[in-house]
Amino acid sequence: MKNNIGVIGLSVMGKNLAFNFADNGYKVSIFNRTIAVVDTVKREYAGENIYPTYSLKEFVGSLEKPRRVFIMVKSGQPVDSMIQQLLDYVEEGDIIIDGGNSYFKDTTRRTKELSERGINFIGAGISGGEEGARFGPAIMPGGKKEAYDYVSEMFERISAKAYGEPCCRYISENGAGHYVKMVHNGIEYADMQLISEAYWILKNLGGMDNKEMQEVFKAWNKSELESYLIEITSNILGEKDGDDYLLDKILDKASQKGTGKWTNLEAINLGVDISVITSALNARFMSNLKDERKIGEKLFGESLGIYNGQFKSIDTSTIDRELLVRLVKNSLYISKIVAYAQGFKLLLSAQKEYGWKLNFSEIAKIFRGGCIIRAKFLNDISDAFLKDGDIDNLIFTDIFSEEIRERMDDFRDLMSRVVALGIPANAMNSALGYIYSYSNGNSSANLIQAQRDYFGAHTFERIDKEGVYHNEWNNEN
Ligand code: NBP
Structure with missing residues (x-):
């Protein structure tokens, strides 16, 4: 039987999110660039749902389709590098999630690039640090709604709950989750x-x-x-x-x-x-x-x-x-x-x-x-x-x-x-x-407009009549 989700990047956040998924009954494949970390993390988890893998090929191959790949590596270039390597193994319809603190414009670019290859990309803002990742973070997922639907149940289950509701809601397209x-x-x-x-x-x-x-x-x-x-x-x-x-x-x-x-x-x-x-x-x-x-x-x-x-x-x-x-x-x-x-x-x-x-x-x-x-x-x-x-x-x-x-x-x-x-x-x-x-409908910006018109002929509008005006200001006043 294949695993439900895979987590790549087993530092503080990735490791604890993997454990959180596992606690919630999901079978989790884990992988890390420095391979030695994989076994250390496996040993740290007392339960049964954590499955170590030792190559990206093995990692991707261990996942049920459409595959859910959760990247939790350092933001910036490492995310691009990891996506690039994954492209050798993932298939159309698979879902890659970036849960790091990525810059929203990077997320928008990645969403577009991956969508051209038929891969779904979700940029998920995650808050709560180590403790949150382990026991319930707030999650702000952005990307295609249809892609989110593949992971929504899992995300809502691992997220924090406030007043009985999951602290995880679909945000909007591409970089919106990381923006929030x-x-x-x-x-x-x-x-x-x-x-x-x-x-x-x-x-x-x-x-x-x-x-x-x-x-x-x-x-x-x-x-x-x-x-x-x-x-x-x-x-x-x-x-x-x-x-x-x-x-x-x-x-x-x-x-x-x-x-x-x-x-x-x-x-x-x-x-x-x-x-x-x-x-x-x-x-x-x-x-x-x-x-x-x-x-x-x-x-x-x-x-x-x-x-x-x-x-x-x-x-x-x-x-x-x-x-x-x-x-x-x-x-x-x-x-x-x-x-x-x-x-x-x-x-x-x-x-x-x-x-x-x-x-x-x-x-x-x-x-x-x-x-x-x-x-x-x-x-x-x-x-x-x-x-x-x-x-x-x-x-x-x-x-x-x-x-x-x-x-x-x-x-x-x-x-x-x-x-x-x-x-x-x-x-x-x-x-x-x-x-x-x-608290005041009036402001001092009339003087700014006058100054701009004085030195740069930038024009101004008037409050007593419509239109755009320029004044020949008198230097001798
Ligand atoms: P770090 O941001 O410290 O990243 C460490 C992880 O990135 C390790 O697994 C490392 O692998 C991997 N990595 C690096 Br560095 N370069 C890589 C590359 N080129 N290819 C593949 N993997 C690479 O981990 P973190 O503190 O767990 O945070 C993960 C993400 O979550 C970040 O974006 C962070 O901003 C965000 N975040 C963190 C917190 C927090 O409280 N820490 C809270 C919310 C969000 P290695 O073991 O081989 O070096």
Whole structure:
């Protein structure tokens, strides 16, 4: 009897996905470029459904038709190389799935190239890291719907479940699945940055210690902010290293693997404002300039009352902590709404640009389990898109416009305090600026248009009459 699916690439993700398929009753062939890994992985699995193979020919030959080949190798050239080698063995109608973090344009190209040979290709964004792969990831599959139908049952079975539903839904054609995963990662950057800004404000403006902040985060995790990232933050705040807190000993330089960069470059390409996500990426860049920040502190810190990284000008004993916690909570929640709204806005533009048909309500549902950004309020996002499917922006929906209006005074109050005191909270400030920009039908862009016409005769439209105009500007004014 042949096996149901084959997994190539047995590093962290591939190995755990293979085990997950096996746990769910599927017979899984496994293969890896470095052959020695195959037996090591086989030995790691206690059950029976894992079948080692030692050549691609043996691997492909071991699969039932149409064959399902799941590639989980390093993204980029290794994926192309593996597909190229597989072409010697796979046949028309077989399905190749790339579950890595591939760039969506590569996925679109691969889909086209393989479809010309009669091979089905599915680009599946997979989220949840090692734990997710092993016990239930969120899966965002893109490609031909008919091809997805061959794997849908298996994918849904191995995926995370949230509120009884699988965190796996067909996304749309070609690179759409990897695109949604890319936007997910951008939102993840924003979510993490916003939480770290909330922590920084509570610590420096509120003078709260880690234990006190842990209690705050615990309480928030029972509110509309309930989410995986809030939960782990509360655990992190309580983690001890000897007599001290481990968090206080961790160097403040944030790393990245570059997935947030793609989201930002794509937003620039499509002309979409994702300022909160961009601020989060910038904050990671800035965090790495530790030595330069120390130089800056010597030059500018004194005027803000900052000495040795401490805000000496802030008298935390006079702060109403209960009020502060409320202000930070409401600011964090609005900022979070804006970050997700910006991510979905990018998806909205992408759907027009690339001809996809995206179901935003269903995408929000996928994110509810398995993913790093899993959060209770994704239920509201899903409902909001279900109710207002054609809305231009998530912040315009009844649910979220109301949530924002209710909290806006607190958000403005907090941001005015942190700006005055010199506490950097650039992602939150970007969220506030985004709402401000949306809060006024008028803007200063009339002056931009005048300047462009002045130096480049780029023309402008008028508000008092139709048409396109150029003015002979008077240099002597
Ligand atoms: P890695 O991204 O570290 O890739 C290692 C695997 O790729 C090994 O099996 C390796 O084989 C294979 N490989 C390489 Br490298 N070059 C190859 C080539 N030219 N031909 C064939 N195989 C090649 O593994 P990972 O961390 O498991 O991630 C797999 C994919 O999943 C990546 O795209 C990653 O971005 C994505 N992802 C990872 C996570 C996570 O938390 N790690 C989460 C979500 C998505 P070898 O053993 O012979 O070197």
